[in-house]
Amino acid sequence: xIPAVSxxxxxGSGKTTLIxxxxxxxxxxxxxxxxxxxxxHGFDIDHEGKDSWRHKKAxxxxxxxxxxxxxxxxxxxxxxxxxxxxxxxxxxxxxxxLIEGFKGNAYPKIEVFRSEVGHELLYIPHNNYVAIAxxxxxxxxxxxxxxxxxxxxxDLIENSILNTx
Amino acid sequence: xIPAVSxxxxxGSGKTTLIxxxxxxxxxxxxxxxxxxxxxHGFDIDHEGKDSWRHKKAxxxxxxxxxxxxxxxxxxxxxxxxxxxxxxxxxxxxxxxLIEGFKGNAYPKIEVFRSEVGHELLYIPHNNYVAIAxxxxxxxxxxxxxxxxxxxxxDLIENSILNTx
Numbered sequence: 001x002i003p004a005v006s007x008x009x010x011x012g013s014g015k016t017t018l019i020x021x022x023x024x025x026x027x028x029x030x031x032x033x034x035x036x037x038x039x040x041h042g043f044d045i046d047h048e049g050k051d052s053w054r055h056k057k058a059x060x061x062x063x064x065x066x067x068x069x070x071x072x073x074x075x076x077x078x079x080x081x082x083x084x085x086x087x088x089x090x091x092x093x094x095x096x097x098l099i100e101g102f103k104g105n106a107y108p109k110i111e112v113f114r115s116e117v118g119h120e121l122l123y124i125p126h127n128n129y130v131a132i133a134x135x136x137x138x139x140x141x142x143x144x145x146x147x148x149x150x151x152x153x154x155d156l157i158e159n160s161i162l163n164t165x
Numbered sequence: 166x167i168p169a170v171s172x173x174x175x176x177g178s179g180k181t182t183l184i185x186x187x188x189x190x191x192x193x194x195x196x197x198x199x200x201x202x203x204x205x206h207g208f209d210i211d212h213e214g215k216d217s218w219r220h221k222k223a224x225x226x227x228x229x230x231x232x233x234x235x236x237x238x239x240x241x242x243x244x245x246x247x248x249x250x251x252x253x254x255x256x257x258x259x260x261x262x263l264i265e266g267f268k269g270n271a272y273p274k275i276e277v278f279r280s281e282v283g284h285e286l287l288y289i290p291h292n293n294y295v296a297i298a299x300x301x302x303x304x305x306x307x308x309x310x311x312x313x314x315x316x317x318x319x320d321l322i323e324n325s326i327l328n329t330x
Binding site: 016019020021023024027032033034035036037038039040041042043044045046047050051052054055056057058059060061062063064065066067068069070071072073074075076077079080081086090091092093094098100101 | 181184185186188189192197198199200201202203204205206207208209210211212215216217219220221222223224225226227228229230231232233234235236237238239240241242244245246251255256257258259263265266
């Protein structure tokens with residue numbers, strides 16, 4: 001089981017920005033990081049007119065694009081996979097997974113909250129929330145970090161998610 | 166082993182166009198098709214500024230984007246994989262694989278040739294070339310199809326690649 005943590009929060013709260021900073025920080029600490037992003041309304045990933053785009057558009061169920069340094073795969077699925085299935089099917093050779101955009105999941109969660117974006121936390125007790133990252137302090141029984149305290153949040157991930165065995 | 170055929174030919178000969186037509190035709194015949202495209206000089210697949218693009222750019226070794234109908238993966242590799250490795254690692258649940266852009270491979274090959282693009286075939290005897298698709302006929306001991314004869318080429322794929330057991 002690869003350790004995973006979900007970064008949740010309302011739209012515009014700064015989830016992607018925090019994830020970017022955490023990727024940098026965790027890589028600097030020597031960890032290999034994978035990310036998972038869920039788009040409920042589908043996604044548009046390739047560039048119109050490229051060969052791979054034309055393959056997929058023509059009806060290929062799956063298109064693999066390979067280069068000396070990267071591989072990309074675009075494939076049709078018959079349903080919306082659970083995070084656990086995505087991890088099992090696609091993720092390998094990393095130390096930690098940062099998940100963005102699945103709210104109702106069982107993984108440890110860090111909520112990003114900015115007061116200008118929302119008035120209430122998504123946080124629900126006993127739902128595996130391990131921390132809040134916010135522009136204001138919260139006193140709700142789980143660690144509350146300043147949203148820019150990437151070192152502190154990475155320490156928490158390292159101590160409570162990565163090194164728990 | 167999933168059957169695979171490589172569509173080869175000089176740049177501009179019409180490989181992608183033939184692959185598009187073959188995908189349509191093979192799907193109509195009830196086959197699920199995967200494609201593999203190799204880009205020696207790397208590829209640029211995601212759109213700048215998208216969350217998944219930001220994850221990968223920030224240093225994620227691997228980014229998975231999921232939706233209810235599709236999954237995409239972009240991952241760093243430590244080297245240029247062989248086709249057989251790409252197939253083994255990434256391709257599943259399809260009936261046939263169409264490969265574009267790997268010339269020196271051991272898979273059955275169909276060469277696309279247009280006289281305005283080149284003067285000589287890539288074709289080498291005893292190198293698993295199974296057909297030529299061209300705007301001119303060739304008499305070299307393997308089937309030669311008109312480049313627009315997609316039905317004929319798909320028949321050949323069906324008979325000599327798909328149903329050989």
